[in-house]
Amino acid sequence: MSVTSLPSGLPAGAAAPLPDVLPPVRQRGRAMTFVVRHPTIVAGGALVGVMVLIAIFAPWLDTVDPTALAPAKRLRPPSEIYWFGTDMLGRDIYSRVIYGTRVSLIVGFSVAILTAVVGAFIGCVSGFIRALDAVMMRVMDGLMSIPPLLLAIALMALTRASVHNVVIAITVAEFPRVSRLVRGIVLSLREQPYVEAAIASGTRLPMIIWRHILPNTLAPLMVNATFICASAMITEAILSFIGAGTPPIIPSWGNIMAEGRALWQVKFYIVFFPAVFLSITVLAVNMLGDGLRDALDPRLAKRL
Amino acid sequence: MFAYAIRRVLATIPVMLVVALFVFSLLYIAPGDPAAIIAGDQATPADVERIRESLGLDRPYLVRFGDWLWHILHGDLGTSIFTNLPVTHMIAQRIEPTLSLMLLTIVFSIVVAIPLGVLAAWKHGTWIDRAVMVISVLGFSVPVFVFGYLLAYVFALTLDWLPVQGFTPISDGVWPFLQGLILPTVALGLIYVALLARITRATMLDVLSQDYVRTAKAKGVGQRAVLFVHALKNAAVPIITVIGNGVALLIGGAVVTESVFAIPGLGRLTVDAILRRDYPIIQGVVLLFSVTYVLVNLVVDLLYTVFDPRIRY
Numbered sequence: 001m002s003v004t005s006l007p008s009g010l011p012a013g014a015a016a017p018l019p020d021v022l023p024p025v026r027q028r029g030r031a032m033t034f035v036v037r038h039p040t041i042v043a044g045g046a047l048v049g050v051m052v053l054i055a056i057f058a059p060w061l062d063t064v065d066p067t068a069l070a071p072a073k074r075l076r077p078p079s080e081i082y083w084f085g086t087d088m089l090g091r092d093i094y095s096r097v098i099y100g101t102r103v104s105l106i107v108g109f110s111v112a113i114l115t116a117v118v119g120a121f122i123g124c125v126s127g128f129i130r131a132l133d134a135v136m137m138r139v140m141d142g143l144m145s146i147p148p149l150l151l152a153i154a155l156m157a158l159t160r161a162s163v164h165n166v167v168i169a170i171t172v173a174e175f176p177r178v179s180r181l182v183r184g185i186v187l188s189l190r191e192q193p194y195v196e197a198a199i200a201s202g203t204r205l206p207m208i209i210w211r212h213i214l215p216n217t218l219a220p221l222m223v224n225a226t227f228i229c230a231s232a233m234i235t236e237a238i239l240s241f242i243g244a245g246t247p248p249i250i251p252s253w254g255n256i257m258a259e260g261r262a263l264w265q266v267k268f269y270i271v272f273f274p275a276v277f278l279s280i281t282v283l284a285v286n287m288l289g290d291g292l293r294d295a296l297d298p299r300l301a302k303r304l
Numbered sequence: 305m306f307a308y309a310i311r312r313v314l315a316t317i318p319v320m321l322v323v324a325l326f327v328f329s330l331l332y333i334a335p336g337d338p339a340a341i342i343a344g345d346q347a348t349p350a351d352v353e354r355i356r357e358s359l360g361l362d363r364p365y366l367v368r369f370g371d372w373l374w375h376i377l378h379g380d381l382g383t384s385i386f387t388n389l390p391v392t393h394m395i396a397q398r399i400e401p402t403l404s405l406m407l408l409t410i411v412f413s414i415v416v417a418i419p420l421g422v423l424a425a426w427k428h429g430t431w432i433d434r435a436v437m438v439i440s441v442l443g444f445s446v447p448v449f450v451f452g453y454l455l456a457y458v459f460a461l462t463l464d465w466l467p468v469q470g471f472t473p474i475s476d477g478v479w480p481f482l483q484g485l486i487l488p489t490v491a492l493g494l495i496y497v498a499l500l501a502r503i504t505r506a507t508m509l510d511v512l513s514q515d516y517v518r519t520a521k522a523k524g525v526g527q528r529a530v531l532f533v534h535a536l537k538n539a540a541v542p543i544i545t546v547i548g549n550g551v552a553l554l555i556g557g558a559v560v561t562e563s564v565f566a567i568p569g570l571g572r573l574t575v576d577a578i579l580r581r582d583y584p585i586i587q588g589v590v591l592l593f594s595v596t597y598v599l600v601n602l603v604v605d606l607l608y609t610v611f612d613p614r615i616r617y
């Protein structure tokens with residue numbers, strides 16, 4: 001506060017002469033500047049942070065065992081004891097929704113990281129090795145022409161229901177777009193003088209990719225990964241909702257909604273609460289993505 | 305132009321081949337031995353082997369792929385494991401609701417989203433612009449089944465304005481048909497509207513800063529004419545590209561929407577097939593939707609030259 005205080009010693013009310021030194025412009029703290037400049041990053045990030053905390057501390061948030069059956073207490077509407085009510089088997093929906101945060105976040109984050117790694121690898125290989133480029137990009141085109149949700153459904157139909165398989169299925173459905181993105185960046189980076197200089201001075205290819213290419217793909221890759229995280233959460237919920245996702249025993253938001261599907265006209269709260277959590281979480285991640293895009297890539301921010 | 309069209313059509317062949325290979329592999333690696341299923345419980349291993357040979361299941365992968373592709377090209381998608389009916393027959397039975405829903409959604413979204421996007425660009429920086437952007441972020445964040453349930457709860461259950469669930473074929477009257485599709489269309493359209501409004505706003509912002517728009521304004525062309533004739537026409541190419549790409553979202557969304565509103569379409573067929581592990585059906589639907597998607601984007605690419613005569617290939 002000392003920087004902002006005015007020079008003292010002048011009698012109050014006296015016609016103040018101009019001070020010799022103008023009071024310095026009030027400086028905001030760095031953190032404050034960041035908040036003002038990037039409100040969506042802060043708001044989205046904070047919400048995502050809350051969700052992460054909910055996922056980690058699920059057992060201590062006044063929850064009971066989300067899989068505990070209590071047939072005597074089935075289909076209770078929301079009340080003081082059962083905040084979100086109970087489902088057809090008497091399980092506490094509040095506890096199930098809180099634990100469901102774990103599934104959604106694990107799937108979202110895992111798919112985001114996996115697609116980024118696989119996409120970066122294929123994009124770099126494609127961008128640098130001409131012989132492989134044509135074939136790989138045709139394969140990516142082919143995979144991209146299968147609507148992502150159908151691709152994930154088809155893969156899930158082949159395997160056992162598990163969180164693990166859901167992550168793999170969504171990753172396969174999403175990574176071709178990331179590969180295309182990275183390849184595009186690599187192709188334009190290759191022409192940069194510093195890459196040419198590195199090639200001319202005999203730097204080996206893996207080193208060029210590691211030192212000159214990858215760091216430059218990081219920003220767009222991160223923005224993209226955020227959006228993929230959001231869409232992976234939705235896809236996981238949809239897969240579970242139509243019975244092709246996580247096994248029914250696991251409390252995921254899609255599963256809770258699937259169980260409420262038959263009863264939604266009379267017991268709307270069963271689908272309502274997981275739906276709200278899902279929407280808010282996805283919204284938070286999308287806001288984070290929008291904010292990151294605006295901050296990291298002003299050119300793109302202007303366009304969209 | 306003609307040479308471009310030919311080249312563009314030929315370019316879809318490798319894409320289709322990859323799709324076909326993927327879809328074929330789906331059945332190839334699917335768990336369960338079709339020969340054993342057909343032979344039944346009483347069959348000896350020799351019987352199973354004989355059936356496998358008669359079905360040609362003992363041949364190498366690529367030979368079987370070629371054979372399968374030959375059948376597909378002749379309109380034979382195999383038979384359902386569960387109902388024993390031809391897959392093409394089952395798809396034909398279910399295609400009307402899905403096709404109606406998707407076409408209606410495309411029309412609805414274009415009619416809603418493009419004026420919204422134009423308005424947002426025109427009133428750039430005002431609360432209208434911000435409202436459109438908020439709608440678009442919400443559209444990407446609220447999953448189709450969440451929005452669908454919300455709409456059904458408010459407009460069908462609480463207000464009782466529209467039917468809750470089900471589908472009325474168009475042959476039973478146009479009005480009941482439309483009535484049943486209003487809520488599913490709006491639910492499915494949300495994400496598409498978000499996508500289209502966003503891209504319309506972005507391209508319009510670009511176009512509106514061009515010199516010819518300023519010239520048009522300077523010579524006294526009316527506001528509406530500037531927006532919709534001078535600007536929108538030049539923003540058309542990115543917009544129709546996104547309309548084409550967005551069909552992938554619609555296809556995925558339709559599967560879910562049909563589950564929420566109990567519409568007996570291809571989406572329901574797929575969901576039922578997953579629960580019964582009826583692989584030929586899953587295969588057929590994935591193939592049909594993917595080919596549709598590729599063809600839609602082919603048409604979109606060919607339309608470029610119509611909308612923007614400057615594009616020469």
